[in-house]
Amino acid sequence: MALLDVKDLSIHFGGVKAVQNVSFSIDAGIVYAVIGPNGAGKTTLFNLITGVYTPTSGEIKLDGESIGGKSPNELATRGVARTFQNLQICMNMSAIENVMVGAHLRLDRNLFKAALRFPTLKRRDAELRIEAAELMAFVGLGKYVEARADSMPYGALKRLEIARALAMKPRLIFLDEPAAGLNPKETIEVDHLVRKVADSGVTVVLVEHDMKMVMNLSDRILVLDYGKKLAEGTGEEVRKNPDVIAAYLGAHA
Amino acid sequence: MLAQFLQFLFSGVTVGATYALAALGFTLIYNASNVINFAQGEFIMLGGMLAVYFTQAGLPLPVALVLAILIPAIVGILVEKLAIEPVKGAETVTLIIITIGTSLVLRGLVQVWLGKGTHSLPAFSGDEPIQILGATLLPQSLWVLGVTALVVVALWYFFNRTLQGKAMLATSFNRVAAELVGINTSWVLFMSFAMSAALGALGGILVTPITLTSYDVGIMLGLKGFVAAVVGGLGNGLGAVLGGLLVGILEAMGAGYISSSYKDAIPFVLILLILFFMPRGLFGGKSTDRV
Amino acid sequence: MKKNAYFGLYIVMAILLVLPFVLPNSFYLDLAIRMAINAIIVLGLNLLIGFAGQISLGHAGFLGIGAYASAVLPTHFGWHPLLAMVAGAVVTGLLAGLVARPIFKLKGHYLAMATLGLGIIINIALRNEAAWTGGPDGMPVPAMGLFGFELTSDKYWYWVIALLLSVSVWASLNLIDSPFGRALRALHGSEVASQVVGVDVVRYKVAIFVLSAVFASLMGSVTAHYVGFVTPNLADFFHSIELVTMVVIGGMASVYGSLVGAVLLTALPQALATFEGWETVAFGAILMVCMIFMPKGLVPTLAAKFGKGD
Numbered sequence: 001m002a003l004l005d006v007k008d009l010s011i012h013f014g015g016v017k018a019v020q021n022v023s024f025s026i027d028a029g030i031v032y033a034v035i036g037p038n039g040a041g042k043t044t045l046f047n048l049i050t051g052v053y054t055p056t057s058g059e060i061k062l063d064g065e066s067i068g069g070k071s072p073n074e075l076a077t078r079g080v081a082r083t084f085q086n087l088q089i090c091m092n093m094s095a096i097e098n099v100m101v102g103a104h105l106r107l108d109r110n111l112f113k114a115a116l117r118f119p120t121l122k123r124r125d126a127e128l129r130i131e132a133a134e135l136m137a138f139v140g141l142g143k144y145v146e147a148r149a150d151s152m153p154y155g156a157l158k159r160l161e162i163a164r165a166l167a168m169k170p171r172l173i174f175l176d177e178p179a180a181g182l183n184p185k186e187t188i189e190v191d192h193l194v195r196k197v198a199d200s201g202v203t204v205v206l207v208e209h210d211m212k213m214v215m216n217l218s219d220r221i222l223v224l225d226y227g228k229k230l231a232e233g234t235g236e237e238v239r240k241n242p243d244v245i246a247a248y249l250g251a252h253a
Numbered sequence: 254m255l256a257q258f259l260q261f262l263f264s265g266v267t268v269g270a271t272y273a274l275a276a277l278g279f280t281l282i283y284n285a286s287n288v289i290n291f292a293q294g295e296f297i298m299l300g301g302m303l304a305v306y307f308t309q310a311g312l313p314l315p316v317a318l319v320l321a322i323l324i325p326a327i328v329g330i331l332v333e334k335l336a337i338e339p340v341k342g343a344e345t346v347t348l349i350i351i352t353i354g355t356s357l358v359l360r361g362l363v364q365v366w367l368g369k370g371t372h373s374l375p376a377f378s379g380d381e382p383i384q385i386l387g388a389t390l391l392p393q394s395l396w397v398l399g400v401t402a403l404v405v406v407a408l409w410y411f412f413n414r415t416l417q418g419k420a421m422l423a424t425s426f427n428r429v430a431a432e433l434v435g436i437n438t439s440w441v442l443f444m445s446f447a448m449s450a451a452l453g454a455l456g457g458i459l460v461t462p463i464t465l466t467s468y469d470v471g472i473m474l475g476l477k478g479f480v481a482a483v484v485g486g487l488g489n490g491l492g493a494v495l496g497g498l499l500v501g502i503l504e505a506m507g508a509g510y511i512s513s514s515y516k517d518a519i520p521f522v523l524i525l526l527i528l529f530f531m532p533r534g535l536f537g538g539k540s541t542d543r544v
Numbered sequence: 545m546k547k548n549a550y551f552g553l554y555i556v557m558a559i560l561l562v563l564p565f566v567l568p569n570s571f572y573l574d575l576a577i578r579m580a581i582n583a584i585i586v587l588g589l590n591l592l593i594g595f596a597g598q599i600s601l602g603h604a605g606f607l608g609i610g611a612y613a614s615a616v617l618p619t620h621f622g623w624h625p626l627l628a629m630v631a632g633a634v635v636t637g638l639l640a641g642l643v644a645r646p647i648f649k650l651k652g653h654y655l656a657m658a659t660l661g662l663g664i665i666i667n668i669a670l671r672n673e674a675a676w677t678g679g680p681d682g683m684p685v686p687a688m689g690l691f692g693f694e695l696t697s698d699k700y701w702y703w704v705i706a707l708l709l710s711v712s713v714w715a716s717l718n719l720i721d722s723p724f725g726r727a728l729r730a731l732h733g734s735e736v737a738s739q740v741v742g743v744d745v746v747r748y749k750v751a752i753f754v755l756s757a758v759f760a761s762l763m764g765s766v767t768a769h770y771v772g773f774v775t776p777n778l779a780d781f782f783h784s785i786e787l788v789t790m791v792v793i794g795g796m797a798s799v800y801g802s803l804v805g806a807v808l809l810t811a812l813p814q815a816l817a818t819f820e821g822w823e824t825v826a827f828g829a830i831l832m833v834c835m836i837f838m839p840k841g842l843v844p845t846l847a848a849k850f851g852k853g854d
Binding site: 050071072073076077081082084088089090091092093097098100101102103104105107108109110111114115116117121125164167168 | 714715716718719721722723724725726727729730732733734736737738739740741742743744745751755797
């Protein structure tokens with residue numbers, strides 16, 4: 001059974017049909033990319049699956065369980081993590097705390113135990129701090145372990161979000177344009193990082209505009225245009241698909 | 254029975270008109286800048302207190318009244334320039350605290366300058382009460398209602414028929430878009446503060462012959478005006494007016510029929526109920542951004 | 545947690561230990577006690593305003609509930625003061641939870657309005673129900689007692705409150721650097737991010753609101769027993785604003801800032817005692833200047849200037 005199964009998913013915002021009858025499924029362990037021209041509905045699709053929006057119709061199933069319309073924090077309990085195109089970093093906290101927050105659900109969140117500094121809680125927190133530092137090293141942010149989030153450059157913050165998502169020990173991670181706003185060198189680094197994440201066993205769903213990166217990394221690709229599914233398949237299949245070519249290059253192709 | 258009901262209705266509508274003007278003030282500023290101006294009540298207070306001050310200083314009534322509206326308008330502009338503009342884009346909590354601070358400063362200054370006494374203004378056209386179906390209506394009430402109605406019509410005309418008014422409306426819907434078409438949104442911002450202060454001051458003046466004024470009337474009047482704005486739907490001008498009248502009437506009815514000592518609590522119970530059950534207010538104000 | 549995070553606490557405790565022997569007379573001792581009481585209230589309020597980024601403009605109302613529970617229940621119903629204090633805290637907690645849940649689904653200024661309204665309603669009720677509460681003139685409060693030992697002397701109160709303050713600072717420091725505390729701060733930093741990692745945003749906001757309300761209620765009871773008398777002024781709007789001012793000036797999201805704010809603004813009314821109007825102006829001016837030029841408050845701003853902010 002596929003890890004994520006989407007059937008006939010649609011969302012309408014008033015008269016705008018942002019996503020129309022999209023169906024696809026994602027097997028565990030692969031890297032799945034969602035591409036399409038601007039405005040195709042890629043981020044909307046992400047928002048639908050990660051609980052930010054509620055579908056107008058259609059089904060989303062995670063491991064057989066229907067998750068359409070569940071809130072983001074409920075989805076977090078089911079092992080779904082995501083990063084944001086426009087960064088959602090807590091600038092009022094340090095870098096490592098941002099990562100530690102990712103482990104929120106895995107810890108004892110009882111406030112009385114916290115206020116009274118129960119030894120088990122303290123120990124777990126110390127262990128978490130070490131784990132968070134390791135995660136930061138994993139994503140290449142080792143030198144920022146002591147830094148405040150608001151002192152870090154944009155590219156580093158993008159990776160911090162990935163570290164935070166990984167701290168959730170997710171099954172499925174949605175990366176919304178991880179390379180957006182990065183220079184070529186940083187883009188290559190992100191490419192390697194996504195590969196590392198996928199190799200560690202997490203299923204990766206990726207929205208990206210950088211075609212080289214997409215072709216490099218993805219096992220399968222979904223192409224969206226005007227909210228509808230245009231094509232789906234391996235990189236080779238999608239690259240040769242005449243509808244896809246037309247959509248990207250316009251009717252002149 | 255009827256007489257009593259009418260009595261409460263009259264007093265409710267009269268004070269409701271003041272709340273309506275205050276609520277319009279809140280709405281203007283909220284629409285232009287998303288700021289809830291907790292100092293709105295102090296503009297109401299300034300109107301009444303300044304009118305008293307100028308008439309006692311010997312100025313003829315019309316002059317005193319004009320000054321009592323103009324000066325708060327200027328104060329409103331000062332508040333906008335000194336307190337709001339420097340922190341544009343700050344968090345809601347920050348802005349709320351700043352406007353609360355402003356209200357304290359204004360109130361404190363008036364307390365120091367004019368003392369804690371209660372004052373009145375002579376009614377504009379005499380105190381001879383009018384008898385209607387067994388209830389008495391003060392002539393001043395007619396002034397309050399009449400002027401408020403005129404103001405509401407004038408504002409409607411301003412916002413719907415004049416270019417400046419439409420510019421302000423446009424800014425309230427989409428600030429960036431308004432700037433892109435060349436509307437000077439800074440001007441809109443300080444106009445909204447000036448108008449809002451003037452509206453509040455006017456309300457304060459009109460109602461002083463009936464309910465008197467002192468340095469601390471602003472708190473309750475302002476807060477109840479805000480309740481009225483929320484009841485009507487924050488951001489909705491018609492809602493503000495109707496909300497004001499409704500709050501005034503409910504307050505008077507509650508005080509008359511249920512308990513007069515809890516009169517001041519009624520608008521706040523009302524706002525809690527509205528926030529629980531109908532947060533967008535009666536006329537659906539701006540969306541409330543569900544989490 | 546960094547080793548020196550408790551360092552400030554040790555300094556505070558040292559000051560508390562030395563203070564009674566250094567202060568010239570009982571007037572200053574009383575002032576110190578009031579400062580400490582306010583500090584504890586402000587700590588709780590700061591968790592809500594500074595750390596979680598929410599607001600409460602009616603917190604004095606919760607103080608009032610606690611204070612009057614400690615006055616009314618023993619006086620009219622014969623309850624033991626300790627039980628009355630707990631009852632006050634429970635009622636406050638329930639009320640806060642009831643109001644908070646629907647409100648926290650709305651935008652920030654609606655919470656301001658709701659808390660404001662609640663505080664005013666409580667204040668009016670306290671003023672009106674003279675048969676129970678003594679009305680605007682207030683009523684006396686029976687002494688707090690434990691196993692027959694009655695707490696009346698100022699000196700004893702000082703040590704009790706110093707202990708409470710130390711525990712409160714310790715608990716707050718622990719709380720902030722814990723999963724719960726991080727969730728709160730994340731909520732303030734980015735609600736979206738906190739949701740996505742699994743924080744049930746509404747539940748957390750309600751929890752911290754209830755917690756800070758209960759803190760206030762308990763300290764209201766303490767105040768009532770210490771002063772021996774309660775009046776509705778304890779629960780009025782200006783007092784709520786004073787508390788918010790203490791949070792703001794000392795430093796939102798700063799534990800030690802809460803202490804500084806409480807100390808400064810408990811002393812201020814004393815200094816301006818004869819200039820009532822100026823006191824209002826001063827509070828207003830402080831709020832404005834602080835929020836415009838030093839939005840983080842005294843302690844964090846100074847800390848950032850003189851060292852690595854943490």
